[in-house]
Amino acid sequence: MSSPSRSVALVTLGCARNEVDSEELAGRLAAGGWSLVDDAADADVAVVNTCGFVEQAKKDSIDALLEANDLKQHGRTKAVVAVGCLAQRYGKKLAEELPEADAVLGFDSYEDMSASLTAILDGERPESHTPGDRRKLLPLSPVARQGQGVAQPGHGSHGSNGSDGSHTADAPLSAGEIAGPPQDVTIESPAGSPRIIRARLDGRPWAPLKIASGCDRRCAFCAIPMFRGAFVSRRPSDVLDEARWLGQHDAREIFLVSENSTSYGKDLGDLRLLDTMLPELVAVEGISRVRVSYLQPAEIRPDLLDVMTSTPGVAPYFDISFQHASGPLLRTMRRFGDRESFLGLLEQVRARSPYAGIRSNVIVGFPGETEDDVAELEEFLLNARLDVVGVFGYSDEDGTEAESYAAKLPADEIDARVEHIRTLATELNEQRAAERIGEEVEVLVESSELDEDSGEWEVRGRAGQQGPDVDGETILTYGDRARPAVGDIVTARVEDTLGIDWIASPL
Secondary structure: OOOOOOEEEEOOOOOOOHHHHHHHHHHHHHHHOOEEEOOHHHOOOEEEEEEOOOHHHHHHHHHHHHHHHHHHOOOOOOOEEEEEEHHHOOOHHHHOOOOOOOOEHHHHHHHHHHHHHHHHHHHOOOOOOOOOOOHHHOOOOOHHOOOOOOOOOOOOOOOOOOOOOOOOOOOOOOOHHHOOOHHHOOOOOOOOOOOOOOOOOOOOOOEEOOOOOOOOOOOOOOOOHHHOOOOOOOOHHHHHHHHHHHOOOOOOOEEEOOOOHHHHOOHHHOOOHHHHHHHHOOOOOOOOOOEEEOOOOHHHHHHHHHHHHHHHEOOOOOEEOOOOOHHHHHHHHHOOOOOOHHHHHHHHHHEEEEOOOOEEEEEOOOOOHHHHHHHHHHHHHHHHHOOEEEEEOOOOOOHHHHOOOOOOOOHHHHHHHHHHHHHHHHHHHHHHHOOOOOEEEEEEEEEEEEEHHHHHOOEEEOOOOOOOOOOOOEEEEEEOOOOOOOOOEEEEEEEEEOOEEEEEOOO
16 A cells, blocks of 8 residues: 555546546545545646547647646646556657656556556656557457456456456445545455445536447547547446446436447447446436437437437437538548438437437548538538537548548638638527527536625526536526525526526526
8 A cells, every 4th residue: 555645636638538537547546545636736646637539639638747747846746647548549659758747657557556656756667658559459349359358447447347247355445435544445345245446536416437438430530449449338237336336426417428329238249238228327326317428320229219218317418429411521531421311310319309409529621521511511500400519620640541531621721611610500509509498407506606796696507408518508596595406406497598508597
């Protein structure tokens, strides 16, 4: 066990999947005797969980590492460690270009992170991660991937609570179960009880829960499968165990995350496992709402739509990755679909759930994109009535197929198309928000603050149609009335909008 005086702060960038990975790391470190602190300036070690998805995310990760390094000059911080997708993707190259980081560690280091951090504080410099294509670590056949002993961040230990679904009795407790200071940690759990390797790092009434890692799709623009690996599902029993733990630790909404949730179960021999697991998740004590994310349009099944729209407690929310609407361009992207088929899919969703919230992302400026392709995307957006659209400009990603494509568009043309489509999407999203006026919604309360000017309490949260962080929020004004607590779910009617945010009156 490490010295009780040693402390660590986790700085997380990127998506909700990274948040799960950080909380798993926090659980491991707390169980190993480390004190978890919120502010890197108060920690002996700052662990920066980086994002390596697109160029801006990489820059943000580098900036975070440099900011943490500055603390070594002014605060308690003695070491800065890079983990996460950028570290996994570039490894030694990142270490060479960023000597300010005391270590660059890959996913295989997560299980024994405590020992690595201890060694760093003792003056050692662990060997930097050597990157490689993680897809090659697992069999080509999905059904042969379980139990292979490949580290899967956010799944728990592959040695005792991972891909084979087994549990051991001598596993460390999660940080949420640690009652005393680090030196009082008990490292044996009751025989037969599931181990949850996780510590909640914030007070939010919702939590992401990873159901799978990796991706088997080969989109020409995406590098994620290379550094996250082939698709691997967590077993339903492990997902449910962690959901129960989250329900005991103040999570009222569970946000199911993966690189591709519509593939869940294919490596376990049953693509309908998500269909059967959703009713079990919403029945977990303490959990009021379950939200599904990252749906691939080519893999969405009618049966899954039926379960998502008919199961009480499953959020009326569809996060569908369209990326574009021009059929020919989507083929060049190594994707499927077109404007007509996508609009047909949206009709299927709304036929089952007329008030569903639907969000998506699109890429503009992909190599070979013509003005006709852009017009096709415009026509799709005009008819799709999406609640939120993220618009990204294409940029080359190392090692991807599209990096080698000809017919690259000039940067200024890509920027102009991004601006055009983003302006259109913003206008359409605000129009869609205005269509919500008069609807009754279920709002998860996330904050409550007193407005000193008006003397009224302003309660903020998210309706079932609004995903975390990027999909807008619902504002409830209570005045001097009794107001709900954070974590309550309030029925309200949308009365007005502010951009894509909704202003609602409690019923």
